[in-house]
Amino acid sequence: MTNVVIFPTLMIATAGFTITLVGAPITLQTLFVLLSGMVLGARLGFISMVLYILLGLIGLPVFANFQGGYGVIFGPSGGFILSFPIASLVAGLLTKYDNKYSYIISSLAATFIIYLIGIPWMAYILGWRLTETIGYMTVYFPGDVGKIILAILISNRLIRHNVIQT
Template sequence: MDTKSIVYIALFAALTAALGLMPPIAFAGLGLPPITAQSLGVMLAGAVAGARRGGFALLLFIALAAVGLPLLAGGRGGIGVFFGASGGFLLAWPLSAAFIGWLLGRDRGASFVTMALYIALGGIVVMYAIGIPWMALVGKLGLTKAMAIMVAYIPGDLVKVVLATMIARGLRRAFPNL
């Protein structure tokens, strides 16, 4: 792996960690995943760093959180967080970033709307496809109830999609060789 790739991987793992410093909106006592800014880091990793680098950045982040570093929103870390309701969403992060990067890598000249669609597919659809069944199983909620709960998260995730699209497009314009 070249130096540039290592820098991108470290940068987007660090960015995702930094986004965890924003206080999460937690649903105390309900065992539901908190609303955090960290999924914006996932979206940006895929959109800016690409499939391979973005996926590895989030894999590094997840590995560091698993060994106990308090990188997740609210200062959480350790292997136990992966066995809670949000564990499936966390485990989806590398796949989500890689999928976003893969889609955008196939369509380098994507319009704003197309780029936002790709980011939404990876950053919402892929993440929810893995996270919701996990949440239903771990939380003993049933799939229908878990899906109904996640409807409340969609507006915030759509805001993150728009932000990620604006930032990624701006970076791509400013640095065409990204």
């Protein structure tokens, strides 16, 4: 159970490594969301992401650019943050350690969940049309593909070498 704090800690430690754009900053958060589910499994991954959100909601500076509080959740990136537990859960449910394709499927599905919740939220908060927001979000796609590849490589290695015991 102590492994639950690993991924929120990594997210907090890298909260300052951001590229700020209108709406949502580019961060390493989604990499750790994917890894939390793929490495810890659905239940513990979900719990770790809920813990991360709760830390931010009580005001600790855990979100991108070391921000915290309800204002971040009710801002343009709030939908993405709120999607993290669900995305981690999906990544954990779809990852089967004996199937190399499950890593690809789980990370793609989890990333889709993040976009599915985050994009409409951002559109609503910013007063943009959904199609306009989707077009804007294409800037994030190459980085997210890179994070998916990293998540697959890292999780496979961590699991194969029993680095994290669940």
